[in-house]
Amino acid sequence: MAKDFYGDLRLGILGGGQLGRMLIQEAINFNVNIHVLDPDPNAPCKRLCNQFECGALNDYDTVYNFGKDLDMITIEIEKVNVDALEALEAEGVLVYPQARVIRLIQDKGLQKQFFKQNDIPTSAFQFISSKENLASTQVALPYIQKLRKDGYDGKGVKRINTVADFEHAFEEPSIIEELVDFEKEIAVIVARNDRGDISTFPMVEMEFNPQANLVEFLIAPSTFSDEIQAKAETIAKKIANDLQIVGLLAVEMFLTKDGEILVNELAPRPHNSGHQTIEGNYTSQFAQHLRAIFNLPLGNTDTRANAIMINLLGEEGYEGLAEYEGIEEALAIEGVYVHLYGKKYTKPFRKMGHVCIIHSDRATAIDNARKIQQLIKVKA
Structure with a gap:
């Protein structure tokens, strides 16, 4: 580490959304000087960082x-200019996760x-260059089509059931x-520092919103067998070591009905499948990411209690200045922790916050x- 903490370490975060916001909330404990770049002038991080661009x-x-x-x-988002990050790495700026890792994960192919x-x-799987190639694929219908680049939060994914779906x-x-x-659908978050220390959070189970195709209900810890959980965590560690990543890596997986585990996608950053760690684990995913990129000892990832995370999504039919219904009633229930993301405007299925229930x-x-x-309910 080129500099100590105490306020003189300048950390830049590419992306100023809710993940950056929660990362800043942890970074404050290290006295880190935080700079944020985001295209939204009203980004959630804007008023929490030392410098916003x-x-x-x-x-x-x-x-x-x-x-x-x-x-x-x-x-806090993969859709960034990797060429610029490689140039910065060459000039001595530490980039974690490394630019080569981000480049690989930007492309699902x-x-x-x-x-x-x-x-x-x-x-x-099979690669196709355009939808005209769909008719000649070797993968049998029905199948999933995913854009190689720019898909996130359920966007860029379509189920193709029949030939009639080719048109769309x-x-x-x-x-x-x-x-x-x-x-x-299960997930394991793994962290690795530059010394090669590696640690996983316990496996979690996820339920997805069928319309928006993003996580809306997460249960931790899992109640699947120790064998399945150990297998998932071993796969996550192998991926982190094979990538030689420094930082946090979320590994999303399918548990098949015959007990096999198949890796779906990777995210090289804090992730929706780890929000429950803020209250549910001894070390949160955000604190662990900072420990990893600062090359510090990794924290204890054990769960404190049963933790359920639900996303607060913008209600269908509402778009505009966000209004929140039911928070006071929700906080009357024991063990409820509300996290609002500071987003000024809501729209259908936009992630506006999450709640952890312990x-x-x-x-x-x-x-x-x-x-x-x-x-x-998040309305307008």
Whole structure:
């Protein structure tokens, strides 16, 4: 580490959304000087950081000029200009996760190739350059089409059931994936520092919103067998070591009905599948990411109690200045922790916040979480 903490370490975050906001809340404990770049002049991080710059994350000059006087850069979103990050690395700025890792993960096709080359279990796949190639794919219908680049939060993913769906398929280069008959979507977050120390958070189970295709209900810790949990954590560690990543890596997986685990996607940053760690674990994912990129000893990832995380999504039919209903009633329930993201405007399915529900009894925690889902509504 070039500099000590105590306020003289200048850390840049590319992206000023909720992940950056929660990362800053942890970084304050280290007295780190935080600089943020985001295209939104009203980004959630704007009033929490030491220096905020409004600019395009995918523009070379903007990213390079933002980072050239900083000690270290990290990300809260993968859609950033990697060429600029490579130039900054060459000039001595620490970039974690490394630019080469971000470049690989930006392209879901390169991710799939990486899985195949490193014997990481994943679903069968095929590359296509345009939707005209759909008719000649070797993967049997129905299957999933994913854009190779720029997909996030359920965007850039389509299920192709029949030939009739070809008309509405993505035009851009994409991958076709075999449809997995899974029992549960699971995730493991793994952290690795520059010394090679590595640590996983316990496996979690996820439920997705069928319309928005993003996580809306997460249960931790998992109740699947120790064997399955250990297998998932071993896969996550292998990926982190194969990548030689420094920082946090979220590994999203499918648990199939015959007990196999297939890796779906990677995210090289704090992730929606780790929000419950703020209250539910001894070390949060945000604190662990900072420990990893600062090359500090990694923290204890054990769970404190049963933790349920629910996303607060903008209600359908509402767009405009955000209003929150039901928070007071929700906070009357024991073990409820509300996190609002500081987003001024809501729109359908936009992530506006999350709630973590803690209880010593798992069934009670789940029941309370279902109540919260009905209580809190984000409208306009």
